[in-house]
Amino acid sequence: MVAKSFTGGIHPPYRKVATAVPIEFLSVPKLLAIPLLQHIGKECHPVVAVGERVLMGQQIGGVGNSLAAPVHASVSGVVVAIEPRPHINGRQVNSIVIENDFLDEKHPSVLPKPHVDKLSPGELVAIIRELGVVGMGGGGFPTYAKLQGNSAHKIETVLLNGAECEPYLSDDHRIMVEFPDEVIYGLRCLMKASGASAGHIGVEENKPDALAALRLSAARYSDITVTSLAVKYPQGAELQLIHSCLGKEVPPGKLPVHVGVVVNNVHTAQAIARGMTTGMPSVERVVTVGGECVTSPGNLWVRVGATFADILAERGLTCTPYKLISGGPLMGMAVHTLEVAVTKCTSGILALSRQESSAPPVSACVRCAKCVDACPMFLQPTTLAHYAMKGRLEEAEMIGALDCRECGPCAYVCPAGIPLVQWIRLVKSDIYARKSR
Numbered sequence: 001m002v003a004k005s006f007t008g009g010i011h012p013p014y015r016k017v018a019t020a021v022p023i024e025f026l027s028v029p030k031l032l033a034i035p036l037l038q039h040i041g042k043e044c045h046p047v048v049a050v051g052e053r054v055l056m057g058q059q060i061g062g063v064g065n066s067l068a069a070p071v072h073a074s075v076s077g078v079v080v081a082i083e084p085r086p087h088i089n090g091r092q093v094n095s096i097v098i099e100n101d102f103l104d105e106k107h108p109s110v111l112p113k114p115h116v117d118k119l120s121p122g123e124l125v126a127i128i129r130e131l132g133v134v135g136m137g138g139g140g141f142p143t144y145a146k147l148q149g150n151s152a153h154k155i156e157t158v159l160l161n162g163a164e165c166e167p168y169l170s171d172d173h174r175i176m177v178e179f180p181d182e183v184i185y186g187l188r189c190l191m192k193a194s195g196a197s198a199g200h201i202g203v204e205e206n207k208p209d210a211l212a213a214l215r216l217s218a219a220r221y222s223d224i225t226v227t228s229l230a231v232k233y234p235q236g237a238e239l240q241l242i243h244s245c246l247g248k249e250v251p252p253g254k255l256p257v258h259v260g261v262v263v264n265n266v267h268t269a270q271a272i273a274r275g276m277t278t279g280m281p282s283v284e285r286v287v288t289v290g291g292e293c294v295t296s297p298g299n300l301w302v303r304v305g306a307t308f309a310d311i312l313a314e315r316g317l318t319c320t321p322y323k324l325i326s327g328g329p330l331m332g333m334a335v336h337t338l339e340v341a342v343t344k345c346t347s348g349i350l351a352l353s354r355q356e357s358s359a360p361p362v363s364a365c366v367r368c369a370k371c372v373d374a375c376p377m378f379l380q381p382t383t384l385a386h387y388a389m390k391g392r393l394e395e396a397e398m399i400g401a402l403d404c405r406e407c408g409p410c411a412y413v414c415p416a417g418i419p420l421v422q423w424i425r426l427v428k429s430d431i432y433a434r435k436s437r
Contacts, residue, residue: 009233032341038345040140047059125144194262205228283304292318306342308335331406
């Protein structure tokens with residue numbers, strides 16, 4: 001069978017050295033700084049005080065009526081500070097600092113939930129909200145909000161992203177291989193909560209063990225399909241995944257729900273299943289730790305609030321990282337300090353050497369059009385970058401600047417080394433700023 005794909009994209013070296021190694025547990029540190037912003041939306045407000053003892057799974061960040069996901073304690077212990085700490089977004093974000101007592105005493109509210117077949121869609125959405133689940137592929141959109149959809153557009157299909165096309169990252173791969181039953185149970189919860197009649201999982205064909213494990217677990221359900229996808233970046237981007245798996249096109253300016261689809265990550269589905277069966281909210285996740293500077297790369301279960309310094313100290317460094325990235329090298333965020341903490345959205349910690357981070361010197365555009373061929377959104381990256389440099393916002397918007405998903409193949413293939421995606425990010429930011437005035 002031919003693996004499904006989309007037009008455009010690139011084939012970067014994958015360097016997934018940790019793929020074949022089972023997930024390990026990271027030692028839980030003495031102090032954890034749990035950010036009150038771990039999602040797209042408004043920062044949570046603290047609902048505990050300094051000096052208070054908290055239990056594992058206890059809610060420590062409240063959401064009110066805002067678009068947000070509650071934050072919970074990932075250990076039991078005493079709150080020793082509530083203060084701004086470095087965040088992967090580059091700013092200081094209010095965080096709950098807990099001194100771990102290493103007892104992992106659970107909060108009384110941490111109780112298994114009823115089976116999915118015994119719950120209504122509304123009850124499931126409320127549970128997923130209470131568990132604090134967000135998009136764990138890196139997006140961080142509160143999952144309950146995505147499931148509520150749009151009253152004008154019925155959700156027909158829940159599509160799980162198991163492509164994991166970013167180089168280095170393999171946490172999703174290990175989740176699919178080691179916890180396929182949880183992924184399928186989470187998918188069933190998502191389907192019932194959203195009212196979808198079909199479930200779909202897209203996995204790149206270079207993960208045959210994951211494809212086999214998911215197909216075996218899904219065999220009991222006639223409404224769930226597992227699809228093999230071509231190995232290509234950005235196969236896991238929402239619009240490309242929908243096109244590859246379902247053959248549907250999301251019109252410019254529209255969302256997946258407008259074509260009856262909601263997309264979630266396989267790790268998100270696994271977190272929902274784990275929360276349903278144990279009652280424990282989203283307080284830990286698997287993180288890929290890699291890069292040439294890491295002595296012992298791998299995939300680790302990490303408690304939310306552990307710092308990058310904690311993790312890299314345990315795995316060891318062969319040299320001082322030239323560049324530190326949260327997430328994958330193409331869509332991730334460069335981090336300026338090891339004191340940032342792991343959140344629900346941290347899929348990877350990459351400590352890259354100078355050689356891994358090197359970029360060609362910038363020169364004039366040679367009009368080769370490689371960026372146009374690589375763009376999965378059929379945009380003209382060099383023209384957009386030119387408009388960005390000149391501040392010609394209206395023209396940039398007219399040719400689709402806001403449709404750019406910032407996936408980066410344009411900059412990756414550019415022989416002139418022009419930071420095309422960075423220029424497009426800048427012009428998008430300027431356009432949004434002008435619209436908000």
